[in-house]
Amino acid sequence: MNKNLLNTSSLPYCKGCGHDIIAKQSIKALESLGYLPLDVIFVTDIGCHGIIDKCLNTHTVHGLHGRSPALGAGVSFGIDNPDKKIIVFIGDGGATIGLQHIMEAARLNLNMTVVLHNNYLYGMTGGQTSGLTPKGFATTTSNEGNPFSGYDICQLSHTAGASYTSRVIGIGDITDDFVKAFKIKGFSLIEVVEICPSYGVKLNPKRKLAEIVESSGRKTGVWINKKPAYKLHNNKNTDDLISKLPVINDNFEHSLTKPTSIVLSGSAGEGLQLAATVLAKSGIKSGLDVTQKGSYPVTVGVGFSTAEINLSPKTIYFHGINIPDIVIITSKDGLNHNLKRINKMEKGILFIDSSLDSPTTKAEIIKYDFRSLGAKNAALASVLFFAKKTNIINYKAIFNIIEEEKIDKKVPIDKIKKELHI
C-alpha cells in the first residue's frame, strides 16, 4: 500500500504561497507520526487552501466556506476513534465566518486538529479584509491598512477549552510544530501565519511576517489546557416512546351524541394543563375520541393558561375550536384570554369562578367557587364540577385517571370530593 499521503509534489497554489509550506510540512508531520493515508480524514474549507484535496491520498471531505470545523466535528463524533486523525484545513476567511464552529469544537475538546492558514486576507476571492486581518495590514478592501485589529484566534481557542493551541510563523521548517499539534488527544488548533504573494505581499511590500505579528500585539507560542478529550456518550437504554405509554381502557360510559368542544382556562402555574390532560384521558376512558392542546404565553410561568379539548363519540378530524360549546374559567387571566369568544357564544355553558363578574354571553352561566380549594386545585375542581353538572363523562372516570396517573398524592382528593359533594 502507498504510504505517501501526498500524490504529487506540485501543489496547485500560486508561486511562493504560504499554503504550500503548510500542506507539505503538515503531511510530513503526519507521515512521521506513522499515519497511513486512510487513517487520515482531511476536511477542507472553501478557499485557496482547500483545493488541496485532489493531491491527497487520504480520505477527503470538501464542504462549505467556513463550515469545515463543524463538518469535521460531525466526522469526529461519528468516527469516535482517537487513532484516526481528522484534520481541518481552513483559512482566516473561513475562520471568520465559521468562528462559532471553531469555538464549539474547542469547547467540547473534540478529537481533531484545525490548521488555520492565516494569510490575513481572503485569498480566493481577491484579497479582502478578514476578521483576522491585523490593524494596519493593507488588503484590497483597505488599501490604507485595516483600521481594526483582528481576532486573537489563539486566545479564543484556548479560552474556549482547546487542549492545545499554537501560533507559528510559516517560514522554514515547522514540521515539528505540526507533530506537536497532531499528537494531542482532543482539540488542537495551530495558527500558521503566512503571506499570500498575490495580494498580501503586493499590498504590504517590505513587511516581514515576524514584524507583522509583533506589531499586532500577538506572540507565537503554545497554550495548553489539561483536560480529557471528548468522549461520545451513547445512550444505551433508549426508551421506546410508545410501548410504555399508559393504555386507557374505555370502561366508563358517556352521554355525548355529538362532538363537543371545551375550553378550559385559568392562570399559569395553577395546574391547568394537567387538569386538561386528566379531562382528555377521562374522555378516552369513557369511550370518546379526544383532542387536547394547550396555549400559554412564551413566558410559561405568568399570565393565562388555556386548554382546548374536543370530545366526540365519532372520529375527530378537524380539531380547531372557534366558538366553544363549553367554557370553564377559573381565574381572571383565563377570562380575559377568552372573553371575545365567550361574548360570541350563542348557546352552551360557561362555568366561571364566582369571584369573577359575569361576561356578556348567551351561554348559560354557572358560577362556582373553584378557588376555594386553593388556586392550585381550582382547575381540577372545575373539571370535576363540569363532569358532575353535565354528566357528559362520569366524574368517577376522572377519579380513575387521577389514580392511574398517580397524581392523587398531589391533590387533596377527599377535600375536593367533600366540597363538590361527590
Added chain:
Amino acid sequence: MQEKDNNKNVLIDGSRLIIESLARAGADTFIGYPITPANLLYSYGRQRMSTMLSAPDEITTVQWMAGLASTGKIPVTATSFPGFALMIESINMAYMMELPMVIVLVQRLGPATGTATCGAQGDLMLLNGMISGGHPSPVLATSNFKDCWELSEKAVNIAVKYRTPVVLLTSKEEVMTQKSFNLNDLKNIKTVEKEYFDKDCVYKPYSNKTMVPEFLSLNQNKHQIRINASTHDQFGILQHSTEDALNNTIRLENKINNIINEYSFFEYDKQEGANKLIVSYGITSAAAIDAVNKLRKTGSKVNLLIAKTLIPLSAKYKDIIEKYQKVIFVEESINNQLGRLIFGIDRPKNMKFVGGIGKMITPEKIIKEVENE
C-alpha cells in the same frame, strides 16, 4: 365488545409517533437546536436516539449531521422556518455530497420569526426552490397520525436508499396536539438496510454506473473516500465543468425525480359522479375530510385528494385534478403554494382556493367555497 377489548388507546402527539417511527426505521442520531413548535421532537429525540447532540445553531446542526452521515449514521433533526433557513446551504451541501438525513420541518406562521406558536403552511415554495439549480429535494407531508408513523419510515428509507436529505413536512397543530389514538393501528416498521460497497475494485464515491452510487463510510480504511460539495467528477474530485462532473450534477436531479416511481403517496377519496374536487395536504386535510363528510351527508357530491409526496411532484395530481369541473385547493397560506407547484402561474380558471393565515381553516369555510356556484 370484542373490538373494544383489543383497543390500546392512548393520548399521544404526532411528535412522539414521528420520532419513534424514525428510530425504528433506523435513524440513530438526533441533533437538536430548540425552536417552537419543534421542541417536543427534540425532547423525544433526546430520549429515543442512541446518539443525541445539542448543536449551537442550525448551520452546525446540519454540518454535524453531514459529518455523522459520512461515517454511516442516519441523523435526524427537527426545526421550523427560522432554523431551516439557516440550514439551506448545508442541506445543499449534503444533497451534493449525497448523504442521508431527515429534517422534520414544523411549519409556523412567518415571515421571519412570525408567530412561533401559530401553525401555517407557508414553506412549500421555499422547499421547492431551495436547491441551487432548481433541483428537486424530497419532501413528504404528513396529514394525520398514521402518516406521522408511516411517512417517517419512508423518509428514512428514501434518505438511505437514495443517499439524500429528506424533509418531513408538518406543522405546529400536527405535532403538538394530543389526540386519542389506538396503538394497534400502527403497522410494523422495518429497519432500513444499509448497503455498503464491498468489492475489491477501485471505489468511485460518485460512480455513474447506477443512479444511486454505492455508499462507503469514512470509518473504514480499505478504500479512499472523497466527499465533495463542489462540482465534482465520479471520484469526488473538484472540477470546474468537465462533462463527467456536469453529468454527475445532472444525475442528482434524475436520481431524485426517480423517487416518485417508488414513493408516490397520496389519498384519493373518489365517489362516482362527483365533479368537484378538494385538494389538500398537511394540517388542512383534517378540515377537508370533515367538509367532504358533511357535504356528502347533505347529498352534495365532492371528492378529495390529499397529497403526501410533494417533491418530487407526481404527474398523477395533475391528471386527477384535470378530471374535475371545479377544484378547490385548501392550504393555510394566502397564496396556494400547492396549486402553484402543480400548475405554475398558469392556473386553470376552475381552480379555487380556500386559504388564510393565523387561524386553522375550518370545514365550514371549505364547504362554503365548494357550494359557491
